[in-house]
Amino acid sequence: MRQTNAGRWSLPEAGATRGALAKSFTVATALWPALAWAHVGQGRAEGFLAGxxxxVSGLDHVLAMVAVGLWGAQLGAPAIWLLPVTFPMVMAFGGMLGLAGVPLPGVEAAIALSGVLLGLAVLAEFRPPLPVAAAIVGFFAVFHGHAHGVELPAGASGLTYSIGFVxxxxxxxxxxxxxGLIHRWTxxxxxxxxxxxxxxxxxGYFLWRAFA
Amino acid sequence: MTVATRVRRSLVVAATLLLPATAHAHLVNTGLGPFYDGVSHFALTPEDFLPALALAFLAGQRGSQPGRALLFALPGAWLAGGVAGLLFPAISSAIALTTVSFILLGVLVAAEARLGTGVVLSLAVVIGGFHGYLNGAAMSEAKLGALGLTGIVTTLFVLVSLAAAMVVAIRVPWGRIAVRVAGSWIAAIGLLLLGWSLRPG
Structure with missing residues (x-):
């Protein structure tokens, strides 16, 4: 290969270089080691992944969780940071009840209703006093947590499932x-x-389905 | 030497470097050697890692003085408990202790509790001593001995230094909120663990 005075490669040389680079990329990709999953701690990896x-496996849960964040952003400080601090603990309390086998009536309907009410709160930019907002969110968090708690897959590690879940x-x-931070613009x-x-x-759709 | 030759040689070198060596995949069986098994302990054992992290956060929230004191109190208590566990192994696992550690420390961090240095250190001594004891007892069963415990305590010292110093150095409000959120996550994990331990069947 030759280098010109300007320090650039002539066309045939550039082609050869590109070819060599393409080959090296192919070989490197082929030789790249895959994940090992090498039996370190039985049930731990699948527990974490399951949690x-x-x-995120149910749209009703996802919508409600995101709506809590949206509402918190609309409400501003201190709700914007108070909700993410308290919500995981309240939800985990519901999860604990579910795991412990404590029954809770109307879980699916309550989860769907949470979507309706939180969505309406965001739509109406509803601004109740902070304790009321926290009580509404906390009440529904118990039901969301309970639904997750009763569905712990068999054989999964409780600790790593909990970590993944939280x-x-x-x-x-x-x-x-x-x-929700886009709230600052009109x-x-x-x-x-x-x-x-x-x-x-x-x-509303999930609520209709819960009773259908 | 032409560029094409250089690229081809680089290709051979890269291919050689990327060739997978023998895997030795079953670390649980082969181990890394007692000291390095201890060093990697916190990476593989969240039931010890998270309470230690929460204690470092708690001390860091209260300022540099409790942070510095914890740097020696927690590894010291862990070491003392570990030696006791090595010498007198009775139990090597206690889900109730783990659950209490998670919930108590997580709630304190989430609430950014205004505790005195003495209270933080007392918590470190009690919780660190218990966790250390369980580690020592487990290491006695696994024949890892004092070297494994040394690896754990060394890593704990580094972990506490980094985590507590990071929290002490936080100046922006959202940084302190992030620490509190981390505390609430640890408490939430503890609550779920409690439910898991009460699970019927």
Missing amino acids: LSHP VATGLLHAGGIGI WGRLLLRGAGACVAVAG
């Missing part, structure tokens, strides 16, 4: 709060209210 995927729930809230407020309407409609 991580559980809160992390996924927290990240959903964070996502909702992140989206178009953002309209968009948020529209999102609230969508959540409320979806919640």
